[in-house]
Amino acid sequence: xxxxxxxxxxxxxxxxxxxxxxxxxxxxxxxxxxxxxxxxxxxxxxxxxxxxxxxxxxxxxxxxxxxxxxxxxxxxxxxxxxxxxxxxxxxxxxxxxxxxxxxxxxxxxxxxxxxxxxxxxxxxxxxxxxxxxxxxxxxxxxxxxxxxxxxxxxxxxxxxxxxxxxxxxxxxxxxxxxxxxxxxxxxxxxxxxxxxxxxxxxxxxxxxxxxxxxxxxxxxxxxxxxxxxxxxxxxxxxxxxxxxxxxxxxxxxxxxxxxxxxxxxxxxxxxxxxx
Amino acid sequence: xxxxxxxxxxxxxxxxxxxxxxxxxxxxxxxxxxxxxxxxxxxxxxxxxxxxxxxxxxxxxxxxxxxxxxxxxxxxxxxxxxxxxxxxxxxxxxxxxxxxxxxxxxxxxxxxxxxxxxxxxxxxxxxxxxxxxxxxxxxxxxxxxxxxxxxxxxxxxxxxxxxxxxxxxxxxxxxxxxxxxxxxxxxxxxxxxxxxxxxxxxxxxxxxxxxxxxxxxxxxxxxxxxxxxxxxxxxxxxxxxxxxxxxxxxxxxxxxxxxxxxxxxxxxxxxxxxxxxxxxxxxxxxxxxxxxxxxxxxxxxxxxxxxxxxxxxxxxx
Numbered sequence: 001x002x003x004x005x006x007x008x009x010x011x012x013x014x015x016x017x018x019x020x021x022x023x024x025x026x027x028x029x030x031x032x033x034x035x036x037x038x039x040x041x042x043x044x045x046x047x048x049x050x051x052x053x054x055x056x057x058x059x060x061x062x063x064x065x066x067x068x069x070x071x072x073x074x075x076x077x078x079x080x081x082x083x084x085x086x087x088x089x090x091x092x093x094x095x096x097x098x099x100x101x102x103x104x105x106x107x108x109x110x111x112x113x114x115x116x117x118x119x120x121x122x123x124x125x126x127x128x129x130x131x132x133x134x135x136x137x138x139x140x141x142x143x144x145x146x147x148x149x150x151x152x153x154x155x156x157x158x159x160x161x162x163x164x165x166x167x168x169x170x171x172x173x174x175x176x177x178x179x180x181x182x183x184x185x186x187x188x189x190x191x192x193x194x195x196x197x198x199x200x201x202x203x204x205x206x207x208x209x210x211x212x213x214x215x216x217x218x219x220x221x222x223x224x225x226x227x228x229x230x231x232x233x234x235x236x237x238x239x240x241x242x243x244x245x246x247x248x249x250x251x252x253x254x255x256x257x258x259x260x261x262x263x264x265x266x267x268x269x270x271x272x273x274x275x
Numbered sequence: 276x277x278x279x280x281x282x283x284x285x286x287x288x289x290x291x292x293x294x295x296x297x298x299x300x301x302x303x304x305x306x307x308x309x310x311x312x313x314x315x316x317x318x319x320x321x322x323x324x325x326x327x328x329x330x331x332x333x334x335x336x337x338x339x340x341x342x343x344x345x346x347x348x349x350x351x352x353x354x355x356x357x358x359x360x361x362x363x364x365x366x367x368x369x370x371x372x373x374x375x376x377x378x379x380x381x382x383x384x385x386x387x388x389x390x391x392x393x394x395x396x397x398x399x400x401x402x403x404x405x406x407x408x409x410x411x412x413x414x415x416x417x418x419x420x421x422x423x424x425x426x427x428x429x430x431x432x433x434x435x436x437x438x439x440x441x442x443x444x445x446x447x448x449x450x451x452x453x454x455x456x457x458x459x460x461x462x463x464x465x466x467x468x469x470x471x472x473x474x475x476x477x478x479x480x481x482x483x484x485x486x487x488x489x490x491x492x493x494x495x496x497x498x499x500x501x502x503x504x505x506x507x508x509x510x511x512x513x514x515x516x517x518x519x520x521x522x523x524x525x526x527x528x529x530x531x532x533x534x535x536x537x538x539x540x541x542x543x544x545x546x547x548x549x550x551x552x553x554x555x556x557x558x559x560x561x562x563x564x565x566x567x568x569x570x571x572x573x574x575x576x577x578x579x580x581x582x583x584x585x586x587x588x589x590x591x592x
């Protein structure tokens with residue numbers, strides 16, 4: 001295995017159930033370093049749960065999950081498994097950045113303070129250094145002038161870009177995106193996707209749960225289609241999206257593509273100059 | 276073409292402009308103002324003309340040294356002390372109640388259950404009289420052995436303000452625990468997740484992210500509790516504590532037979548202390564409301580707005 005294709009995320013037979021309902025029924029998946037993987041699938045397919053397992057916001061019940069070779073949440077010693085302490089779990093999380101559907105910025109802190117919170121409080125970076133780096137990150141997401149604004153004073157798209165900068169401030173090896181544009185007004189989706197696209201171009205390893213088929217087609221190295229807690233189909237975006245092999249993938253894609261084309265047509269209608 | 280522009284121009288000037296409408300009249304509001312003004316004038320008149328009010332004596336009681344001492348030591352210091360105990364212990368209890376550890380949850384529940392059930396007056400009597408009777412000395416050391424590091428003579432502190440602070444503080448903690456718990460629960464779960472996602476421990480997330488946001492919900496009822504505590508310090512005579520505002524004012528009343536002026540002096544002091552606390556509360560609310568679009572900071576503005584609209588005869592009260 002050469003260094004470039006080293007698996008950064010490796011899920012083996014991953015199981016998760018909530019109150020007796022199986023949400024993940026044996027997921028096997030690897031994400032190579034530098035790869036961008038989009039998880040597609042209808043709601044309730046387990047894609048968000050899988051993403052949350054990678055960041056240990058959910059604790060898996062079966063199988064194993066490795067990030068950069070580390071077994072997540074567990075330690076094997078003397079032939080038995082032990083749960084990791086909260087401190088160790090926090091350490092494992094530091095190498096993973098996460099962006100949430102509802103942004104989850106800290107509302108009592110300005111954009112800049114949101115970004116420096118992690119490095120200063122957890123990373124042990126000096127406040128001065130963190131401010132410099134946060135300034136650069138905010139510039140990268142195009143929000144230098146908004147550094148002193150509170151989240152409530154920012155649009156949804158701007159908030160989500162600050163959230164991306166906040167996650168990047170911890171210098172993660174892996175970025176997780178949980179439907180990052182689903183809570184946004186349609187006209188604000190583009191700016192967030194643009195930032196993500198740039199991040200992908202810079203070689204960041206990304207796992208993205210999304211319904212943006214166009215984004216998946218253009219940016220992803222691989223798409224994974226999930227339904228009912230299992231991986232139904234995966235492959236190059238062009239293959240899976242243009243030529244799905246499974247019936248469930250076909251149904252889902254035709255429905256969602258029709259929806260998005262409808263939106264696009266409606267938007268085109270709106271911007272068309274009046275007769 | 277030229278014709279068209281000519282015919283359009285007057286139309287443009289006829290387009291509706293700035294709204295200059297008369298506000299809705301509220302004649303009954305003015306009737307109310309007049310009635311209240313008459314009542315207020317009657318009251319002030321009686322204050323001035325009825326010599327039994329004896330304002331000169333009220334003023335003397337207010338600045339009488341034992342009364343002032345009671346105000347500072349018994350009322351103000353006790354309020355502050357009891358609230359510090361209550362807030363710190365209350366927030367600790369609230370965090371315990373929401374902990375995943377069943378032992379902590381149980382302890383917090385039993386504490387709250389007990390101190391909410393016992394009336395403050397009874398609690399103060401029990402602490403002031405009962406504890407002294409049961410445990411005249413408190414030994415700190417290894418349990419069930421004769422090893423003592425420190426012995427506290429309960430009698431020396433029992434009659435003091437310390438018992439009052441502890442008693443009122445413990446009772447207050449039970450109420451503050453519920454207030455703090457509501458505050459902590461009001462913070463979105465996404466905030467816990469975002470804090471853990473940047474690698475924060477649960478304790479740090481609580482201190483840096485959750486509590487500051489919970490404070491926005493906790494501060495207003497805490498201000499209320501503080502003001503209630505000012506008044507509850509008048510229960511301190513149960514301990515008994517004598518250096519306390521009401522006790523001292525009452526003592527003046529009993530020894531001079533000028534009951535009303537002495538009690539009015541106490542009332543005025545309570546009014547002054549509570550007014551100052553209300554200002555402090557507004558400032559705290561503004562601080563913890565930052566980033567939330569000044570919902571709490573807007574109070575002053577809306578108050579001013581109401582006053583203005585009253586003056587203009589408008590307003591929707």
